[in-house]
Amino acid sequence: MAIRRNTDAPSAPIDRTIAGLAARQVAQGAVADLVGKTRGFALEDALAQASRTAGLDAADAGLARAIATATFRRLGFLRRVLAARMSQGLPEDQPRLVALLATGAVQILDLNVPDHAAVDLGVRLAKADPQLQHLSGLVNAVLRRIVRERAEILAQPGDPLADNTPDWLARRWSAAYGPETARAIAAAHLQGAALDITVRGSVAEWAERLGGVALPTGSVRLHEVRSNVADLPGYAEGQWWVQDAAAALPARLLAVKPGDRVADLCAAPGGKTAQLAAAGASVLAVDRSSPRLERLSQNFARLGLEAEIQVGDALALPDEAAFDAVLLDAPCSATGTLRRHPDVAWTKTESDVSRLIGLQKRLFDKAATLVRPGGHLVYCTCSLEPEEGEAQVATFLTRNPNFSRVAVRVDEVGGLSEVIDASGDLRTLPAHLGGATPETRGGLDGFFASRLVRGD
Numbered sequence: 520m521a522i523r524r525n526t527d528a529p530s531a532p533i534d535r536t537i538a539g540l541a542a543r544q545v546a547q548g549a550v551a552d553l554v555g556k557t558r559g560f561a562l563e564d565a566l567a568q569a570s571r572t573a574g575l576d577a578a579d580a581g582l583a584r585a586i587a588t589a590t591f592r593r594l595g596f597l598r599r600v601l602a603a604r605m606s607q608g609l610p611e612d613q614p615r616l617v618a619l620l621a622t623g624a625v626q627i628l629d630l631n632v633p634d635h636a637a638v639d640l641g642v643r644l645a646k647a648d649p650q651l652q653h654l655s656g657l658v659n660a661v662l663r664r665i666v667r668e669r670a671e672i673l674a675q676p677g678d679p680l681a682d683n684t685p686d687w688l689a690r691r692w693s694a695a696y697g698p699e700t701a702r703a704i705a706a707a708h709l710q711g712a713a714l715d716i717t718v719r720g721s722v723a724e725w726a727e728r729l730g731g732v733a734l735p736t737g738s739v740r741l742h743e744v745r746s747n748v749a750d751l752p753g754y755a756e757g758q759w760w761v762q763d764a765a766a767a768l769p770a771r772l773l774a775v776k777p778g779d780r781v782a783d784l785c786a787a788p789g790g791k792t793a794q795l796a797a798a799g800a801s802v803l804a805v806d807r808s809s810p811r812l813e814r815l816s817q818n819f820a821r822l823g824l825e826a827e828i829q830v831g832d833a834l835a836l837p838d839e840a841a842f843d844a845v846l847l848d849a850p851c852s853a854t855g856t857l858r859r860h861p862d863v864a865w866t867k868t869e870s871d872v873s874r875l876i877g878l879q880k881r882l883f884d885k886a887a888t889l890v891r892p893g894g895h896l897v898y899c900t901c902s903l904e905p906e907e908g909e910a911q912v913a914t915f916l917t918r919n920p921n922f923s924r925v926a927v928r929v930d931e932v933g934g935l936s937e938v939i940d941a942s943g944d945l946r947t948l949p950a951h952l953g954g955a956t957p958e959t960r961g962g963l964d965g966f967f968a969s970r971l972v973r974g975d
Contacts, residue, residue, distance in 0.1 A: 544573070
């Protein structure tokens, strides 16, 4: 189908009484901003800001989030489907049109949305947008064609690595892990993620109480959450917090004891900080983001935990080797979090990896100055890129010969030998814990962690 200018299309304001229209406008706007790279923050932040501005209630904000997240999860596939049904192809230089068509198509193909709602509301959004109102007829025709051809489209889902992974990431993962594993990683991203929590108390008891499963790594996984997370038993009482099972492993590798003095660098949003404080450590939590640390403080108030919270640059801390343990969750490309944040694949670039490597190096060396002789340092990133993990540790050890690696033991990771690499470091992949049984279904975030000890 060609893009035809329809100058007679009427322009109509958004009718707030039409159910779901404002939510779809927020989803389309957030996707357009990120696809067009007009904003430098994540989908989650874009949606939160737009939802507040639009005055969405919790249900509509959740609908906007579901539509936008599903769009990014299969953005490559959706682009291919749309391009095949437009005679001039998909106009990538028009991000608002791409976003409107993609968010409409994903509702038809992947979400439990009535076809008429997806089409009608998409057309209404086009008519209300000065940039798109002349294309409302095109939007109507393309979305209706997708409705008619849905069975044919879904019968050809394509290759998750080739279709739903940007070329630069597909190339990197194939080189680092091999084509088969790279494809398994991409397939895991399409499945999304369950809700993992870290509990205070018996993992088995909380799994039973919340209707979840106890993972071998020590987290509880909830596959179906039918209510607001904050309404679940134990949340208000501070008995658990949300944290991916892989993200919970680095802090456990420190095995802190009551009274240990621990520095948590780049601490927000605070899941690892909570683990350290709950184990009885005296924790200094440092992060540059005041709003993120404010959320950490609020969580700690709910959990009844205490930590010294400091807003600032970890690089500016005094070089005092005074800590029994240091945890550095370094800023990274976050390519290990695509199960939860699929927008990362489409908003980050290879240059982001290169840019962050230097900062990680400086923070790593800084963290080393804070560890007392005999103390431990854990360096970790939620990235699948070896330059942000394995390579950083290798070069760190050449610069800091007074540190040596302490290999991760199988019993420390619930018997999952596959998450320990040949050097003894932790390397989880989204395809790990990806089996069909409840105990092994849902995957993991991609995480790297290395445990080091200072020898002098």
